[in-house]
Amino acid sequence: MNESPHQSVETDGTATWxxxxxxxxxxxxxxxxxxxxxxxxxxxxxxxxELAIVMMLLGIQSNPAPVVVAFVTFSVYAYDRLVDVETxxxxxxxxAAFIRRHRDxxxxxxxxxxxxxxxxxxxxxPFALAITLLPGMFGVLYASDWVPNVGVRFAxxxxxxxxxxxxxxxxxxxxxTFLPLAFAGESFTPATGIVFCxxxxxxFVDTELPNVxxxxxxxxxxxxxxxxTLGIRGTRYALYGVDLASLGLVVYAVDAGVLPLSAAVALxxxxxxSLSLVSRIGRTEDYEVLSLASECxxxxxxVVLGVLVFI
Amino acid sequence: MSALSQLYVVVLATVGIGLTAALLAxxxxxxxxxxxxxxxxxxxxxxxxFFAFELQAPTLAAKMFWSDVQWVGVVAIPVAWVLFAxxxxxxxxxxxxxxxxxxSVVPALTVVFAATGDYHDLLYTGSELTQQGNVxxxxxNGGPWYWVSAGYTYLLGLIxxxxxxxxxxxxxxxxxxxxxxxxxxxxxxxxxxVLFLYGAVPIPGLxxxxxxxxxxxxxxxxxxTRFRLLGTSPAPNRRARRLVFERMQxxxxxxxxxxxxxxxxxxxxxxxxxxxxSALGRPAGDVLPKYDYVPSVGTTSEYVTVDGRxxxxxxxxxxxxxxxxxxxxxxxxxxxxxxxxxxxxxxRLEVLNRVLRHNIRNETNVIYGxxxxxxxxxxxxxxxxxxxxxxxxxxxxxxxxxxxxVDTFEQLRKExxxxxxxxxxxxxxxxxxxxxxxxxxRVGALPTDVRVNAVLGPALExxxxxxxxxxxxxxxxxxxxxxxxxxxxxLVVTDNGPGIERHERAVLERGTETALEHGxxxxxxxxxxxxxxxxxxxxFEENGPSGSVVTVEAPTxxxxxxxxxxxxxxxxxxxxxxxxxxxxxxxxxxxxxxxDD
Numbered sequence: 001m002n003e004s005p006h007q008s009v010e011t012d013g014t015a016t017w018x019x020x021x022x023x024x025x026x027x028x029x030x031x032x033x034x035x036x037x038x039x040x041x042x043x044x045x046x047x048x049x050e051l052a053i054v055m056m057l058l059g060i061q062s063n064p065a066p067v068v069v070a071f072v073t074f075s076v077y078a079y080d081r082l083v084d085v086e087t088x089x090x091x092x093x094x095x096a097a098f099i100r101r102h103r104d105x106x107x108x109x110x111x112x113x114x115x116x117x118x119x120x121x122x123x124x125x126p127f128a129l130a131i132t133l134l135p136g137m138f139g140v141l142y143a144s145d146w147v148p149n150v151g152v153r154f155a156x157x158x159x160x161x162x163x164x165x166x167x168x169x170x171x172x173x174x175x176x177t178f179l180p181l182a183f184a185g186e187s188f189t190p191a192t193g194i195v196f197c198x199x200x201x202x203x204f205v206d207t208e209l210p211n212v213x214x215x216x217x218x219x220x221x222x223x224x225x226x227x228x229t230l231g232i233r234g235t236r237y238a239l240y241g242v243d244l245a246s247l248g249l250v251v252y253a254v255d256a257g258v259l260p261l262s263a264a265v266a267l268x269x270x271x272x273x274s275l276s277l278v279s280r281i282g283r284t285e286d287y288e289v290l291s292l293a294s295e296c297x298x299x300x301x302x303v304v305l306g307v308l309v310f311i
Numbered sequence: 312m313s314a315l316s317q318l319y320v321v322v323l324a325t326v327g328i329g330l331t332a333a334l335l336a337x338x339x340x341x342x343x344x345x346x347x348x349x350x351x352x353x354x355x356x357x358x359x360x361f362f363a364f365e366l367q368a369p370t371l372a373a374k375m376f377w378s379d380v381q382w383v384g385v386v387a388i389p390v391a392w393v394l395f396a397x398x399x400x401x402x403x404x405x406x407x408x409x410x411x412x413x414x415s416v417v418p419a420l421t422v423v424f425a426a427t428g429d430y431h432d433l434l435y436t437g438s439e440l441t442q443q444g445n446v447x448x449x450x451x452n453g454g455p456w457y458w459v460s461a462g463y464t465y466l467l468g469l470i471x472x473x474x475x476x477x478x479x480x481x482x483x484x485x486x487x488x489x490x491x492x493x494x495x496x497x498x499x500x501x502x503x504x505v506l507f508l509y510g511a512v513p514i515p516g517l518x519x520x521x522x523x524x525x526x527x528x529x530x531x532x533x534x535x536t537r538f539r540l541l542g543t544s545p546a547p548n549r550r551a552r553r554l555v556f557e558r559m560q561x562x563x564x565x566x567x568x569x570x571x572x573x574x575x576x577x578x579x580x581x582x583x584x585x586x587x588x589s590a591l592g593r594p595a596g597d598v599l600p601k602y603d604y605v606p607s608v609g610t611t612s613e614y615v616t617v618d619g620r621x622x623x624x625x626x627x628x629x630x631x632x633x634x635x636x637x638x639x640x641x642x643x644x645x646x647x648x649x650x651x652x653x654x655x656x657x658x659r660l661e662v663l664n665r666v667l668r669h670n671i672r673n674e675t676n677v678i679y680g681x682x683x684x685x686x687x688x689x690x691x692x693x694x695x696x697x698x699x700x701x702x703x704x705x706x707x708x709x710x711x712x713x714x715x716x717v718d719t720f721e722q723l724r725k726e727x728x729x730x731x732x733x734x735x736x737x738x739x740x741x742x743x744x745x746x747x748x749x750x751x752x753r754v755g756a757l758p759t760d761v762r763v764n765a766v767l768g769p770a771l772e773x774x775x776x777x778x779x780x781x782x783x784x785x786x787x788x789x790x791x792x793x794x795x796x797x798x799x800x801x802l803v804v805t806d807n808g809p810g811i812e813r814h815e816r817a818v819l820e821r822g823t824e825t826a827l828e829h830g831x832x833x834x835x836x837x838x839x840x841x842x843x844x845x846x847x848x849x850x851f852e853e854n855g856p857s858g859s860v861v862t863v864e865a866p867t868x869x870x871x872x873x874x875x876x877x878x879x880x881x882x883x884x885x886x887x888x889x890x891x892x893x894x895x896x897x898x899x900x901x902x903x904x905x906x907d908d
Contacts, residue, residue, distance in 0.1 A: 107338060115331035118356075119323045122363045129360065 037292070038098035039106060040077030046295055047073035047176075049302040050199070055180050056305055057195055057263055063183040064120050068132055069175060071117035076135050078110035090217040092288065124183035131179045135171050164224070165211075169203035194253040198267065201246040202297070205239050205274060209294045213287025232282040239278045247271045262308040270301035321522050322363045328528030329356035335535050344399035347406075351391035352531065355500075357384030359521040365449060371440050374449040375428075378438075382425040386418030386460065389467035392497060396471035400478070401549035414467070421460045434460075461508065468501055478545060486545050489534050496530030499523045562626070562647040565633070566595045568640060570602075582617060582624070582647060595645075605645060608632050614650055625650050664717045671710035678703040712833040715769045719841045722766045729762040729868045732800060736791055739771050743789065747779040755792040762868050763800055764845035773834040774804045774861050782808035784857070798867050807858040811835070816851045838863075 036042045048070040055062070081088065081099050088096040099106065114136060121132035177196040181188070211218060211225035212235060218225050226235045250267045253259040259267075277294050284290055333352035339345040358381050365377040393414065397405045424434040433456040440447040453461075478490035503523035556563060562579035566572055572595050580587055583598065596602045600617045611628040618624075626647035633642040679700055686696035722728075736757055743752045752775070771791075778789040790805040819839055835851075838861075842849045847865030854860045 108335065111331045111334035111338075112327075114334060115327040115329070118330050118360075119327035122323055122326060122360055125367065126364060 034094075034098060038081075038095045039102070039109075040074055040081060043077050043295065044070040044074035046298050047172075050176050050298045051180060053266075053298060053302050053305060054176050054195055054199070056309060057259065058180070058186075058189075058191055060180045060184045060186065063180060064123060065128075065180040065183045068117045068120045068124075068128075069179060071113040071120070072132055072135050072175070075110040075114035075117065078106050078113075082107060082110075087217045087221045090220065121179075124179070125185070128179060128182035131175055131182055135175055162226070165204055165207045165226070168207045169200050172203045173197075173200035190256070191253075191258045194249065194258050197249055198246060198253075201242050201249065202270075202274075205242050205246075205278070206291075206294055206297075208235070208239060209278070209281070210287065210291035211235075212281055213291065236278060236281040239281070240275065243271055243275045243278060246274075263305060266301050266305035266308060269304055270297045273297055273300055318519070318522060319363065319366055322359050322366070325359045325521060325524045325528055326356050326363070328532060329353075329359065329524060332528055332531045332535060335532070339535075343401070343403060344395045347391045347395035347398060348531070351388055351395060352528070354384040354387035354391060355521075355524040355527060357381070358388070359384075359524055362518075362521040371438065371449070374440070375438050375451075378449055378451065379425040379428060382422050386421050386464075389464045389471070390414045390418055392471040393467045396474050400474040400545060401547060402474065417460060417463045421456065424456050461504075465501065468497060472497065492530045492534035496527035496534070499526035499530070561649075564595070564599060564645045564647075565642055566645060567642040570595045572598050573642065579647070582626075599645065606630055608643070614654075615647070617647075625654055660717055660721065664714060664721075667710045667714035667717065672707055675703045675707040675710070679707075709833060712773070712837060715773075716833060716837050716840065719766055719769060719837060719844060722844060727868065728765040729870060730765040730768060732761040732763050732793060732795075732867075733757045733759055735763065735765075735768050735771060736793060736802075739768075739775055740791065742772065743775045743779055746776070749787060750779040750782055751786070751788040752779070753788060753790045755790070757793050758795045758800075761795050761800060762870050763865055764868060766841045766844050767802075767847075767863070767865060770838045770841035770845075770849075770863065771802065771804070773837050774863070777811075777834050778804055778806035778808055778859070778861075782806055784808060795867060800863075800865050800867055802863040802865075804861045804863075805854055805858065807854065810853055810857060810859040811851050819851065 048066040051066040051069045054060075055065070081095065082103065085096050085099045085103075088099070117132055118129065121128045173196050176199050177192060181192065208226050212227045212232060214225070215227050218228055226238055230238060247268065250259070250264050250271065254261055254264040274294060274297050277290060277297075280290055329352050333349050333356065336345050336348040336352060340349075361377045361381040361384070365374050365381070368374045368377055390411070394406050394411065397403060421434070424431070428434055432454045434454050435457065436452045436454045438449060438451045441450045472494060475490045475493055478486045479494070480487070500520045500523040504518065504520045507518045507520065557576050559576060560578060562582040563576045564572060564579050565574035572590050572593055575583075575587055575590060580590070583590065583600075585598070590598045599605070601615050604611065604613070604615065605628055608630050610630075614625040615628050616623055616625055627650045629646050629648065631644045631646070632640050633644060635641045682696045682699040682703065685692050686700070736754060740752050740754055743750070775789055775791070779787070782789070784807050786807075788807055790803075792803045792805070794801045815835070819835055839849055842863050842865060845865045847863060849864075850862045852860045852862070
């Protein structure tokens with residue numbers, strides 16, 4: 001006799017009401033966790049936190065920029081996951097399965113979010129609009145083989161070593177730094193430059209680190225990444241270098257009086273946290289968790305900064 | 312919240328909805344209409360975005376700048392709308408670079424005039440700020456090109472709407488919903504723009520068209536999601552119909568009401584040995600063979616012969632009228648159906664008919680005659696001569712049945728002839744009583760004034776013969792019962808004979824024979840085919856404890872115009888001519904008497 005693929009748990013009626021609630025919460029919690037993780041919604045939250053950090057660092061009044069960035073982040077990553085669902089089958093089968101199962105609703109949500117982001121960015125004026133459109137346009141160039149109606153075929157940025165990561169890091173650094181500035185109508189200052197460089201370097205690490213786990217799928221799709229070119233060990237040293245450059249930048253900013261010490265402490269803690277994660281490259285098998293932990297660096301920085309500022 | 316703030320919120324909503332719809336449409340590429348729809352929705356969003364910037368701008372120069380930038384979106388919308396309508400309704404032959412370029416001339420000039428507005432008054436003759444409450448809004452006076460551009464926009468709007476209007480009453484609910492949503496989405500901003508042009512808006516000088524795009528966005532989103540716009544589209548319909556006409560095996564020529572050739576398909580050009588380019592526009596009499604004999608409508612009674620490159624070809628010609636919406640005749644479709652294969656088949660049947668009707672009968676007559684002579688000489692050969700005579704009769708009967716089958720299929724070519732059901736049954740009974748005097752033939756009450764296809768005559772005769780001939784019971788009988796209900800005749804033939812073997816019934820039901828599975832003769836095949844030709848059905852069942860029940864159901868028919876043939880002739884037609892066994896013509900010599908080999 002064939003066994004049913006679904007196993008049922010016998011309940012003898014002794015399960016308490018509280019146990020049932022816990023079980024239900026566990027089931028729904030797992031589903032919500034999957035949705036948050038695989039749909040890229042958690043990245044939207046992290047991006048909003050990053051923007052809040054920028055606003056605190058630059059002393060900008062509250063405005064809709066974090067919401068715009070959250071929407072854009074969700075959209076761009078959701079589109080990217082939809083485009084790359086086949087290559088992700090190798091490196092991240094659970095995510096690929098989730099994307100396939102919810103393909104239509106995910107596309108609809110990404111479209112709605114991008115539409116809302118652009119509409120909200122109009123409130124910030126032309127520069128805010130241009131900055132909001134930037135990640136979308138880079139997303140097309142990064143992920144697409146095809147640019148509409150110009151008859152020219154571009155190589156995907158994704159396929160060119162370092163450029164691919166630099167483009168993504170640049171797009172995010174521009175968005176994170178200049179969008180709140182555009183909304184607030186404030187001008188460029190040395191502090192803005194420091195913040196821009198800081199986020200460029202941090203985003204570089206965040207973008208390159210997941211590539212360590214994607215070696216097989218990137219090799220299959222001819223994407224050129226640091227782990228493929230320098231190897232695992234080489235990548236670790238390269239990212240150590242980027243982290244140390246970030247640390248140097250923060251030290252310089254404090255020394256030059258561009259950033260307050262409290263901010264530098266928060267950012268420095270984040271970099272130390274990142275160094276500890278980079279040291280795990282080549283020493284762990286679970287790069288999915290490592291990438292997730294790396295992206296959460298800003299949650300740590302945000303909490304520390306918030307505590308230091310408000311205390 | 313002030314009126315302007317509310318306006319601002321609606322404009323932002325318009326941007327959000329428009330871009331969402333554009334992204335959804337983008338995903339549907341390369342479905343027909345997807346790309347122009349994306350351009351149209353992006354154009355609407357563009358217009359709205361820069362309209363919002365115009366509202367935000369603090370100075371006249373800034374407001375004028377954003378107002379000019381809006382033109383890129385403004386002029387893209389009508390061009391994209393027309394291209395969308397053409398692609399979506401299957402007229403994509405108009406969506407080609409040269410047409411797109413031609414359509415874009417006026418829009419491109421408009422954008423150029425907007426960008427160079429400081430140097431001329433073509434687009435605007437003047438711009439000023441007017442105070443509305445505590446807000447200043449831009450008011451501009453249109454120049455000559457402004458009205459050209461507005462007129463062009465409305466013209467393209469109309470051109471794009473026409474093919475879509477055709478689907479408002481489509482039989483497919485999805486297409487109805489799609490076209491209505493699209494038209495609503497298009498009419499809303501244009502109606503708003505018309506109000507603006509007539510100065511009937513609450514804030515003078517402020518064009519509220521981008522606000523109406525909120526309605527458009529919702530309508531297009533609804534069409535995309537609710538009615539699966541781009542998921543299912545009528546684009547193939549027109550092509551499919553054209554394809555059927557182009558690729559049909561019959562040659563088809565369309566002539567207008569003045570007898571000029573206006574269209575023809577590939578088979579027609581092949582048949583006529585010409586090209587469409589040289590034939591179209593010429594008088595039909597110059598192009599079509601024997602055009603004077605072509606009826607105004609209906610089918611020709613004679614075949615039309617065409618001398619082509621591959622020799623002589625024969626065609627059955629059918630003419631169908633083409634009427635316009637008001638029922639007026641605007642032309643005709645003349646279709647030529649090649650009947651060469653049919654004619655060859657008919658010739659084969661005629662030869663076969665002659666062989667069965669004359670040659671086999673004559674040969675069996677000779678065999679029978681000689682066997683008779685041998686039987687007259689008493690001795691041991693008498694029994695053998697009897698067997699030869701029986702076999703000769705069997706061969707002649709088989710030939711006769713085969714001839715009946717050929718005759719039955721010949722009926723397919725002819726106009727249906729009807730006979731009285733009552734006469735048909737009575738004749739069959741009379742014949743059966745003569746041929747099988749040992750068998751009791753019973754008949755139930757017969758309906759009067761009912762006519763059926765005459766082809767049922769041989770069918771019934773063979774059923775009764777099959778029931779009576781092999782019946783070896785002590786009290787053999789055959790029962791005929793006929794009833795009529797709802798325009799159908801139900802004829803039931805019951806007997807108490809040995810019945811029809813199960814495997815033979817199976818062969819008849821399957822409709823084909825193989826070397827291993829086959830029937831025992833031709834009679835039941837004749838029944839099956841004849842009933843089929845009469846549009847009826849036949850069922851074979853067992854009759855306990857012995858015998859069979861055969862049920863024939865066929866439609867009743869109205870009386871035809873021709874009078875029924877005399878009983879004698881009809882009887883002969885039903886049963887064939889007299890049987891070989893009744894002929895007693897001794898041969899003059901051992902040679903065949905037939906001379907038509």
